[in-house]
Amino acid sequence: MSGDFRIKAAGDSGLVVEFADRIDTAVSARVLELDRAVVAARIDGVLETLPTYRTLFVRFDPLAADATSLEDRLRAMAAAASGEARPGRLWRIPVAYGGAHGEDLEHVAHEKGMTAAEVVRLHSGATYHVYMIGFVPGYAYLGGLDPRLHISRRTNPRLRTPAGMVAIGGQQAAVQSIAAPSGWHMLGRTPVRLFDMRRATPFLIQPGERVAFEPIDAARFERLDALAERGETILEPEE
């Protein structure tokens, strides 16, 4: 695969390498491969990169970098990005489903003509691909939701949803990192803080990694939540 991408200017300080206009893991793999290559190349004047579903954004110092030669270099690197899948680390995220932790679980079950237990089984039975981190610090956009759980977003978004909210919307799933507004359906909540400035690693999950959900009961949620509240690390990834 090569050539089927384009590079566009994003103002005077950024370039966007844009692959196919769709959400799929093969496109994401190319974005992530290019991201690794650009980071590893330590190109003069390049300040940071941001991988998203189908684009890689490259921010550079407009007075230090030569935008034309940078674009040429990115073109060559993007053409070389074959999209070889490289499964990232796996995060098994504990989730207390339903009740006060997942106010929309029953609604989703009703909407889909299944029981709450079936929704939980489908949601926790999949392994998700982390496409990007965005919206707020540490917020993970996940793909791989079982098609039987695809559901349009809430007509009325909530102005505030809690950190740790595990939610679905459209064809996507997400884990909320900090309290924020959301139009997605709340299935449950994890005690894991995806973003916590007190930890040595403030951000847990990176684009390209994998996420799975493991149901836990309310008592276990409380125990883990108390530890996380003190800033302790309660989840380590599997390679």
Add this chain to the structure above:
Amino acid sequence: MSALVVVSPGPLSTLQDSGRWGHLRNGVTPAGAMDMIALAAANLLVGNPPGEAAIEFTLAGDTLELDAEGARVAIAGDVALTVAGVAASSWRSFALRRGERIQVGALRRGARGYLAVAGGFATPLELGSRSTHVRSGLGGGPLRAGDRLPIARDKAPAGADVAIDPAALPYLDGAIRVVLGPQDDRFTAEGIATFLSGEYALTAEADRMGYRLDGPEIEHRDGFNTISDTILTGSIQVPGTRKPIVLMADRQTTGGYPKIATTATASLPSLAQMKPGDRLRFAAVGVAEARALLARQVEAMRALPAALRPVLRDASTLTSEALLAANLIDGVVGPDA
């Protein structure tokens, strides 16, 4: 610890520096000062590096009281103020003593002003920056009465107060320069022509996150849903309302509306000084021209120290004490000679 104490805050005042960069991939909004020129000017007046954290106030400033032996502060912005109860002009520095207050009123022009302190504020760095991003809680929140803003020095640095003529600041006049794209192909030719020829006004929804504009409707091609990708400070997106939104410093890092254009960095300070009701036009420039405009602006900022003038006969400083302290013999106040 030495501090400036917030006696009464303005409508929205936050600490801002040059921004929390380097963490876009983790969803961290850079935030930072909306107007980097005015931030740099305030810092220059107190001898700080241009991107040091300062108080950014919106439409009107704050009343602050010094809890330290001494400090030198400066105000960038066309604003009425009093220092230790005496009316004073802005665009200059002031030496404050313990217990003295600086009271910053409403801006007469523009939307944002800055108060810097010599040595800088000593709030903790979070991910390398002291900038406040209200939504994520990074860098704290808006200033509230009673807040103590720690300052790095306990005494005003030696030397005279200085002033700067704001006319020396290299704001770009006229249309807001933009580079078309990265999703200009999601608009019809007519849509782009409308965007570049129409006059737009800032609505009441204009804050650090973004400016919702009112004006001629811009026609999309193939609808307005896109797969979420990068949003920049200065990205101009057009949602289903067909009216543009300019994303500003507190924008989120990713979003899903087509972006017709991206504001040239050199035009961001002018944009930052606009307020609801203000009108603007956009003009497309190429990337090379946008970079040239920025290079000239940066060069002009580097030359600014030469534009500093010692404060001599400002009415507010003509107390007997100030006259005694000033070196009146050589006509120009030098360092503590």
